[in-house]
Amino acid sequence: MNVLPRRMDFLQMEEKWQRHWEEEGIHRYDWDDDTKPVYSIDTPPPYPSGDFHMGNFLNWTYFDVRARYMRMRGYNVLFPQGWDCHGLPTEVRVEKAKGIRKSDVPPDVFRRMCEEWIEQYIDVMKTAVIRMGCSVDWTTEYRTMEPEYMRKIQLSFLLLYEKDMIYKGEHPINWCPRCETAIADAEVEHETKRGRIYTIPFYTGDGEVLIATTRPVYLPACVALGVHPADERYSHLIGGKARVPVFGQEVPIIANDEVDPTFGTGAMMICTYGDKADVVAVARFNLPVVKLIDGRGILQPVADKYAGMPIAEGQEALVEDMREAGLIREEHELDQEVGLCWRCDTPIEVVTARQWFMRTISLTDKVVETAKRITWYPDWMRQRLIDWATGLDWDWVLSRQRVFATPVPAWYCKSCGRIRLARPEELPVDPKVTAIDDVCECGGTEFVPDTDVMDTWFDSSLTCAIHAGWPDKPNWRRQFPASVHPSGQDIIRTWAYYLMVRHLALFDETAYDSVLINGMVLGGDGRKMSKSLGNYVSTPEVFPKYGADAPRQWAAAGGSTGTDIPFRWEDVEYGWRFMRKLWNACRFTGMRLQDYDPGEGVEPRLLDRWIVSKLQRTVKKATEAMESCDFMNATETTRNFIWHIFCDHYLEAAKTRLYGDGDGKKAAQQTLLYTVERMIKLMAPITPHITEEIWRTMYDPDASIHVSAWPGYDESMVDEDAEKTGDVIIAAIGDIRREKNRMGVSLNASMKSVRLYAPDEYAEALRLGSTDIEDTLKIESLEIAAGVGGDVNLEDYPEIGFTVTL
Ligand SMILES: [Zn+2]
């Protein structure tokens, strides 16, 4: 056995193992092995943002601890890594950086700008994932913008279309006028804003009806007036007509039990579309749709003299004119919930448009049923997916009017309009670039491309199957469903949900068997981490000071799984000090084992049985915690054992024996060899580098600790009597040592005599451990007297007292 060096540059050591692991390929998934059980991790491909912050660090620590643990449990672990490249954020950034709009340059040029941009960001993230010691199988790396990946996404589009799970239709959708694209419900952020509400007259044959609205600008698109059928103020008007102020169109007055008679005046205008309630009313009463705005949110000719203005400006001008004309009878401020674009914060408009949709509402029962059946860590997160799925009103709008995304693989016949979908062998394809050479059923030979692209969630919601090797690897189902989908609590409604509907629709099977949820990382002050609050910490600040193993301990132990955890430098420092402690203890062990000859085992002494029994309990507790993804307790249990039981007590108590000779020494040596091996394995998933260095130095230079077997719990080594007795002995040793120290005596100096007073129940224990006590404390004569007495009492056992004579 080799001895660890006294000084170790932990940072260099970590980078050495990261290179070494990659060279040895120990993290590669074995696609051909059918002897080991498979554990497949659905690593969410992150959206490269140019930063790897502590929230990312927390996620990847969870993924990696799980991966390493399962490998040690004998699983063939698939830990892939991809990058989710497409999407609005990059387009918006490129537009800003280059001072252009997407339509100012040809689409392929714009696409290349985006690709270059994202590539530098991937670099930053990948470097960080490696630097934190993630055991990713890099042979699986992919980018969702690669043709190979787009082929799979387009293929799934064709298959879902065949199954009638994808359709094109004219439906109301959320629209961002700045980004000029449809967006899904999941991308609308809801915020409460201060707005104004105006009371406005509508004219009926014999008078007027007042309505209250926050958006008079929608008057030109008003198609009806709704009142509650039981509202006596208005029941005589139902079936009649009302004339809209300023714009003059006549609209029917209809009975609608969705109208809240207590809100405003109790009469509501129905417009296309002020909000989602309008959408419901229009469908229910079969009302016409008036197009008020275009894709950029500009008012259309129906808005009369306001046409050509952006919607907000139009509202201001109209309200001003109405005030002057006495058409605003009342106005006041109120708080209202508004929907904003998740990317640019522009208020969302509801418009109807011809778009591609995936049927998701019809899958809701299946989603709920599946969510109930699979495992959630922690269990209470399950409800979030169920609530989200059951709260949705609309199918998933898939198409986006953007550039940097997977194109919809379709053309239309120029003469009859029929859809000509791409065929699987034609994929990947961008219809805007590749013309189709075909003859339509109508005889037409000219086709126009579909210019839409897909929601980027459509790229990233098929990873469970794609990681598994679908559609090309014949045995892809061995890796599918994913054993675990790890994710943040903030993206359950998107990631966990879209994965679920997508795989259910395609394969009629769950996407994943379990979900592992991490919370958010807060600043050290407990507030949301943000650059403006000055509490923002990112990995480039942490790695050069503390490397990976110390902050990994913070991530694993900072809070229970699924809860938000603050980033605390103190926790990282504690992890760093723990590493020093572990290092020194293992170095000492190595030195004391230089002359160890296992030969025939010897009878362990009481404290040997004591530590081994405590070790067994630690193995059991840590294993149970690891099994339930409770990384906090797995880390705390093991660190506590190593630091406060093994180092503070056992090593101290065994030192004298280890410096001596005979069976007592041998018993301590065999105990050390056994205990250190197991305790570093328990830490291996959490602190992979330092445990590897210790393992290869002391146990096996040729094979990694990370492919060794996780320690088994050996009940035959649990010895309750030894633990009880040992606890008393350890307490006596600790307190007598403290007293010795208090008296100003060097710890190595011997004491003439110590007299311990203890009631019978403890006296027996102390007698059994008398040799350990004498040896450890260098006591020439130890006397154990029954009964009470002594100058000092033990802290944890006040019934036991002692007197020291120097
Ligand atoms: Zn937007």
Ligand SMILES: [Zn+2]
């Ligand atoms: Zn045709």
